[in-house]
Amino acid sequence: MAATAERNYLRTAPAERLPSPAERAGMFGWLRENLFSSRGDIALTLICILFIVWAVPPLLRFFLLDAAWSGNDREACLASPQLPEPGACWAFVRVWFSYFVYGFYPLFERWRVDLFFVALAVGIGWLAWLSAPRRDLGAVYFFIVLPALSCALLSGAPRLGLIDIPTALWGGVLVTIVVATVGIVASLPLGILLALARRSELPVVKFIAVTFIEFVRGVPLITVLFMASVMLPLFVPERLSPDKLLRALIGVALFASAYMAEVVRGGLAAIPRGQYEAAQALGLPYWRMMALVILPQALRVTLPNIVNTFIGLFKDTTLVFIVGIFDFLRTIEAARADPRWATPVTSVTGYAFAALFYFICCYGMSRYARNVETRLARAHRR
Amino acid sequence: MVEPNAPQDGVRAETAVEIVGLHKWYGDFHVLRDINLTVMRGERIVICGPSGGGKSTLLRCINHLEDWQRGRVVVDGIELTDDPKHIVAVRRDVGMVFQQFNLFPHLTVLENCTLAPIWVRRMPKKDAEELAMRYLARVKIPEQAQKYPARLSGGQQQRVAIARALCMSPSIMLFDEPTSALDPEMVKEVLDTMVELANDGITMLVVSHEMGFARQVADRVIFMDEGQIVEINEPKAFFAQPQHERTRLFLQQVLR
Numbered sequence: 001m002a003a004t005a006e007r008n009y010l011r012t013a014p015a016e017r018l019p020s021p022a023e024r025a026g027m028f029g030w031l032r033e034n035l036f037s038s039r040g041d042i043a044l045t046l047i048c049i050l051f052i053v054w055a056v057p058p059l060l061r062f063f064l065l066d067a068a069w070s071g072n073d074r075e076a077c078l079a080s081p082q083l084p085e086p087g088a089c090w091a092f093v094r095v096w097f098s099y100f101v102y103g104f105y106p107l108f109e110r111w112r113v114d115l116f117f118v119a120l121a122v123g124i125g126w127l128a129w130l131s132a133p134r135r136d137l138g139a140v141y142f143f144i145v146l147p148a149l150s151c152a153l154l155s156g157a158p159r160l161g162l163i164d165i166p167t168a169l170w171g172g173v174l175v176t177i178v179v180a181t182v183g184i185v186a187s188l189p190l191g192i193l194l195a196l197a198r199r200s201e202l203p204v205v206k207f208i209a210v211t212f213i214e215f216v217r218g219v220p221l222i223t224v225l226f227m228a229s230v231m232l233p234l235f236v237p238e239r240l241s242p243d244k245l246l247r248a249l250i251g252v253a254l255f256a257s258a259y260m261a262e263v264v265r266g267g268l269a270a271i272p273r274g275q276y277e278a279a280q281a282l283g284l285p286y287w288r289m290m291a292l293v294i295l296p297q298a299l300r301v302t303l304p305n306i307v308n309t310f311i312g313l314f315k316d317t318t319l320v321f322i323v324g325i326f327d328f329l330r331t332i333e334a335a336r337a338d339p340r341w342a343t344p345v346t347s348v349t350g351y352a353f354a355a356l357f358y359f360i361c362c363y364g365m366s367r368y369a370r371n372v373e374t375r376l377a378r379a380h381r382r
Numbered sequence: 383m384v385e386p387n388a389p390q391d392g393v394r395a396e397t398a399v400e401i402v403g404l405h406k407w408y409g410d411f412h413v414l415r416d417i418n419l420t421v422m423r424g425e426r427i428v429i430c431g432p433s434g435g436g437k438s439t440l441l442r443c444i445n446h447l448e449d450w451q452r453g454r455v456v457v458d459g460i461e462l463t464d465d466p467k468h469i470v471a472v473r474r475d476v477g478m479v480f481q482q483f484n485l486f487p488h489l490t491v492l493e494n495c496t497l498a499p500i501w502v503r504r505m506p507k508k509d510a511e512e513l514a515m516r517y518l519a520r521v522k523i524p525e526q527a528q529k530y531p532a533r534l535s536g537g538q539q540q541r542v543a544i545a546r547a548l549c550m551s552p553s554i555m556l557f558d559e560p561t562s563a564l565d566p567e568m569v570k571e572v573l574d575t576m577v578e579l580a581n582d583g584i585t586m587l588v589v590s591h592e593m594g595f596a597r598q599v600a601d602r603v604i605f606m607d608e609g610q611i612v613e614i615n616e617p618k619a620f621f622a623q624p625q626h627e628r629t630r631l632f633l634q635q636v637l638r
Contacts, residue, residue, distance in 0.1 A: 272482075272484075274480060274482050274484035275484060275486065277447050277478075277480065277484065278478075278480060278484035278485070278486070279486075280445075280447060280473065281445055281447065281473060281476075281477070281478035281480075281547075282473070282497070282498035282502065282546070282547075282550060283470055283473040283474040283498060283502045283550065284497075284498065284501060284502060285466070285470055288501050288502075292497060292501060293486055293497075296488050297486075297487065297488050300488065
């Protein structure tokens with residue numbers, strides 16, 4: 001009897017929807033689930049709390065509470081009877097700040113650099129804000145107007161009354177931003193072209209792309225920079241060889257584009273063949289198929305890796321100091337050797353300031369990319 | 383030799399597809415062996431046969447998604463050669479529906495349908511959208527136009543794929559196992575759409591195992607095995623008296 005009843009079961013009343021159990025709700029539930037769910041978790045949580053208690057107060061003390069915020073020389077940052085263990089010497093950063101930003105850029109022309117920063121910020125904001133008006137105009141501005149404007153502003157256009165400023169005088173944040181921006185902006189399209197070339201069915205195109213990518217990837221950036229700045233002048237007469245900064249820019253851009261090519265190639269490989277076939281079957285020629293169907297998907301897949309490459313590139317720009325270009329980190333290096341500011345905490349403060357700058361820039365890129373990722377993921381499941 | 387620009391004369395050739403002595407190899411594997419087939423305008427053809435028999439490959443030669451080593455394929459009076467101009471001209475005129483739908487996941491349903499009219503036919507966006515909405519209404523999913531394909535069921539996606547192909551106003555439609563990837567309860571909605579299309583008189587070549595569909599709409603049924611056309615016949619005769627032993631075996635399997 002019982003066996004038959006089990007085999008032929010028929011639900012007569014619908015199963016009720018119940019709220020999720022109380023121990024999973026509220027802050028207490030969250031704590032329990034995330035921090036104290038097992039013995040191992042409890043131990044880890046306690047260790048982390050102990051670490052925070054041990055590490056954070058001394059850091060706060062050094063960088064904020066005991067730090068010297070103003071002063072005109074090392075006296076402000078030396079140990080004194082009131083403060084036997086002095087904190088960070090922010091006064092040093094304050095005094096040297098304009099050098100960190102502009103390098104040796106002539107004092108009365110620095111408004112040009114400021115204007116460049118503003119113009120760049122407008123361009124980045126226009127493109128980065130996904131629902132901004134007329135983003136097509138934004139792209140024209142960023143990729144055509146801005147480079148011309150920056151070139152005229154920074155290095156000079158005598159016809160417009162802007163005197164020439166040799167790049168040897170540029171320095172600091174200015175150089176870092178210029179090198180990073182040019183590297184980033186040039187490496188993406190170049191990388192895409194190289195990736196497409198590497199997947200090309202034409203043997204010559206493919207061979208050139210593979211050779212270039214593998215050669216550049218097999219060589220350290222320092223070598224590329226050395227070749228650009230030391231070896232090139234040996235073969236090309238001085239007056240024909242381009243500017244030192246320009247050579248470094250080209251080196252960085254080519255170097256980054258080889259890496260970008262491999263990233264993009266990974267994305268292209270992730271697109272199913274059916275997508276190519278569907279686009280071809282609709283009659284889309286190669287470039288339109290790539291631009292409208294394949295690349296939008298491939299770039300979306302690789303967005304985290306692309307940003308990863310950008311971040312790597314941003315930090316790699318510090319290597320241009322090796323060919324005598326005064327990027328941001330190099331200006332800090334130079335300033336901390338200043339005997340007027342020779343204190344035990346000067347170097348630490350300088351490097352902490354550099355770390356803060358690089359962290360803000362890189363973390364900003366990373367956060368922005370994650371925003372775009374979640375936004376795209378959400379949109380395409382609408 | 384048929385003139386490549388013949389269809390522009392206004393008088394359309396009576397022959398939609400002409401395949402002569404087609405051979406294709408994948409490496410050493412002889413996948414298409416001496417295929418000869420002429421499809422008349424407005425004809426509806428169903429190709430069946432065991433998998434690996436070359437049905438899909440044959441279909442994909444018609445819009446040059448596959449190339450071949452020997453033989454001639456003439457579509458709409460345009461001979462398919464390696465000349466990209468001829469290939470693109472044929473593809474504009476031949477719609478294709480795939481087993482895996484192959485909708486573009488980063489575009490909405492509407493954008494999927496307007497992409498080719500805008501970027502290949504250079505149609506103004508507004509006209510393309512109107513056209514797309516008309517075809518989406520015809521496959522009975524106009525209300526899904528603003529959604530992304532991932533939100534649609536398999537049957538709905540396949541109907542979008544059909545609408546997308548129709549938006550190019552093709553004179554020939556190729557269907558490569560359009561219902562094989564669908565859950566059983568969605569097969570009917572796609573087949574109904576295809577039956578409607580067939581009744582409109584468009585030239586259709588369908589690779590399918592849906593024998594009911596073949597019986598209902600096909601003018602001719604082709605049985606392919608081991609890269610060859612084994613048997614071509616009208617559906618009644620094809621199903622009632624299959625001539626070839628292999629056809630008989632196959633029909634026993636699928637009609638069981």
